[in-house]
Amino acid sequence: MTETSTVTPTELLDGSLTTPVGSPRYEGANIRTWIGFKHFMYLTEEAILEYFRERGAGAERLYHTYGLGLEIVDHSVSLPATLGVDDKVTATVEPGTPKPGHGAPFKVRLTVERDGATVTVLTGKVRVALVVLKDAPGDVRPVPAFLEPYTVPEVAALADAAGADADGPAGAEVAAGEVPGLLAPAGSNAFLWSWRIPYFYCHFSDRLQHSGYVRAMEEVVDRFLADRGISIRTMLVERGWIPVVSRARVRLLADAFMEETLHTVFTVQEIVKDVMYTATFDTYVHRDGRLVHTATGTIMHGYAVSRGENAGSLAEFDATTRAALLGAGR
Structure with a gap:
């Protein structure tokens, strides 16, 4: 399923994704050439965005077609190894079991190849909500059924926010x-x-x-x-x-x-x-x-x-x- 596909999927959390997410941005190499935690989290965000794109529900399409904003609402990470500015990072995204009103849950792992071995540099959990935008451009279509369980009128409407x-x-x-x-x-x-x-x-x-x-x-x-x-x-x-x-x-x-x-x-x-x-x-x-x-x-x-x-x-x-x-x- 690609972003330009005209086919509407029937399930968002339909499988895993393994994808390269490139190298961390140079901005994150603040102490020697090691990368700070913020840029680990940026790479995780990129992996989540790609997961949605692969299912024809990229952030741009959600915005212009359905008036929805893709929002990461919970993001926790553990960093067991260092990341360098020239490392090439691969992300694996695994969907979890959703709870009503909590958004779409995922597990994410970031790895690099180092000295002939695959090294895990991050394990994390991410939840995504699709927030209804009050000023979405143009005429938007009704939210399809496969996205409805993850759609909320505002962040405060999430079940665990109350x-x-x-x-x-x-x-x-x-x-x-x-x-x-x-x-x-x-x-x-x-x-x-x-x-x-x-x-x-x-x-x-x-x-x-x-x-x-x-x-x-x-x-x-x-x-x-x-x-x-x-x-x-x-x-x-x-x-x-x-x-x-x-x-x-x-x-x-x-x-x-x-x-x-x-x-x-x-x-x-x-x-x-x-x-x-x-x-x-x-x-x-x-x-x-x-x-x-x-x-x-x-x-x-x-x-x-x-x-x-x-x-x-x-x-x-x-x-x-x-x-x-x-x-x-x-």
Whole structure:
């Protein structure tokens, strides 16, 4: 089934796909020639897009024919090996068993050929929803039956989006000036970064897309570490520590729109065996006097030693690093 086919398939999740997805973008080679976690997730996104294209339901066709926006709404990855800027990556996409109202689930594996062996560099899970666009161009056709189970009127209509804030601040009536104190209370370990959503983080002329949230996750980590006095450059220069990410997840809960202010909260939760830390990522917009929780996520982060007799091993956090990450004395 190709994108130009006139045949309408009867089932979206009808089999697996193995496809080359090329090399990571040069932009991702920030530390030596290793690729950062964001670009692993970009390659996974490319594999998912190709899966839909192969079934005659590519993002462009969905938009122009049915008025639907292909949206990655949940994306979790584990990164068991490094990825280099010149690696050629192959993706395998396996559909899962869908649940009503949750979108279309997939498992994804990225591999490279290295020293005569196939090496897995990523395993992940992705869910896709087809979101009805309010301003779709032209006359759109009715959504075909094979796509209906994965179609929602908005991201917030997903079954697992409701109730995500049972104990959180979303939904509370709050003045704009009260937002910082509510999201990052004094004495907490929460770090708040508020920023205007630019058009180039959005798609369908309207809302922040999944990859925009992945960018935000990467940047809020960078800002948090600098705020705590252990910036990426500081650790590179003074200790030869290279940042590494072993796991990451971003899940969408509601739409955030172009040029809204996205309040991004990053909170380190715990230190694992003094070599990794886990943290949460949550984003909100202040809309109509209320906070709307638009995304949530997690990340597991640490450092690798780049020089000396311990090069290649995970760096062990000292007391200064632990205190900075956990906000001791703040």
